[in-house]
Amino acid sequence: AVRVTQSPSSLSASVGDRVTITCRASQGITDDLAWFQQKPGRAPELLIYSASTLQSGVPSRFSGSGSGTDFTLTINNLQPEDFATYYCLQDYNYPYTFGQGTKLEIK
């Protein structure tokens, strides 16, 4: 199975900041990577798929980049509702595998 290493595991930031979360795959996965946001007690919500395609309805302050093994989620101008846990998912091959998560907290 493809292993996905996500970093950092936690991150403190302030409203208005720009933050970056990274995922590294154990082998090349082209651009088959998605990003999810999860709030406590809720299902994950899709932000980005195919590494850089913004899901409908997701604010444009979220962006994704990368291909091959290294991927980045960037959130510009952090808003209060963005403080949550973020996961990446490789959907290049089966079994799909998730990163370990990044908990974004208010500084």
Add this chain to the structure above:
Amino acid sequence: QVHLQESGPGLVRPSETLSLTCIVSRGSVSGGGQYWSWLRQPPGKEPQWVGYVEDGERPNYNPSLKSRVTITLDTSKDHFSLRLTSVTAADTAVYYCAREVRVPGRLGKYYFDSWGQGALVVVSS
């Protein structure tokens, strides 16, 4: 937008079988191009992909669970189901049903566009 809702027991005894159903509304499980999926998330951990079924195709399962898991589709009732046999405490998790749909213009590529709210299943005697 399709709506998914999990249902089933919240408590299962060790060694018994976990059974959950996902009811699909504002959409249909019939027809290809939709992967009806199950994922689970143990407390405090990342989600884990369990498997999926597509109308008219064989299911695809996570090898780590393959000997114990069955996912079936009922097109007459617009729902799909998960069975996991011989459960242990390690199977305690929030179980989510979800749908994958085709990425426009990308042959063979899919993405998760809808999730249920999740159902907590605790394995305990």
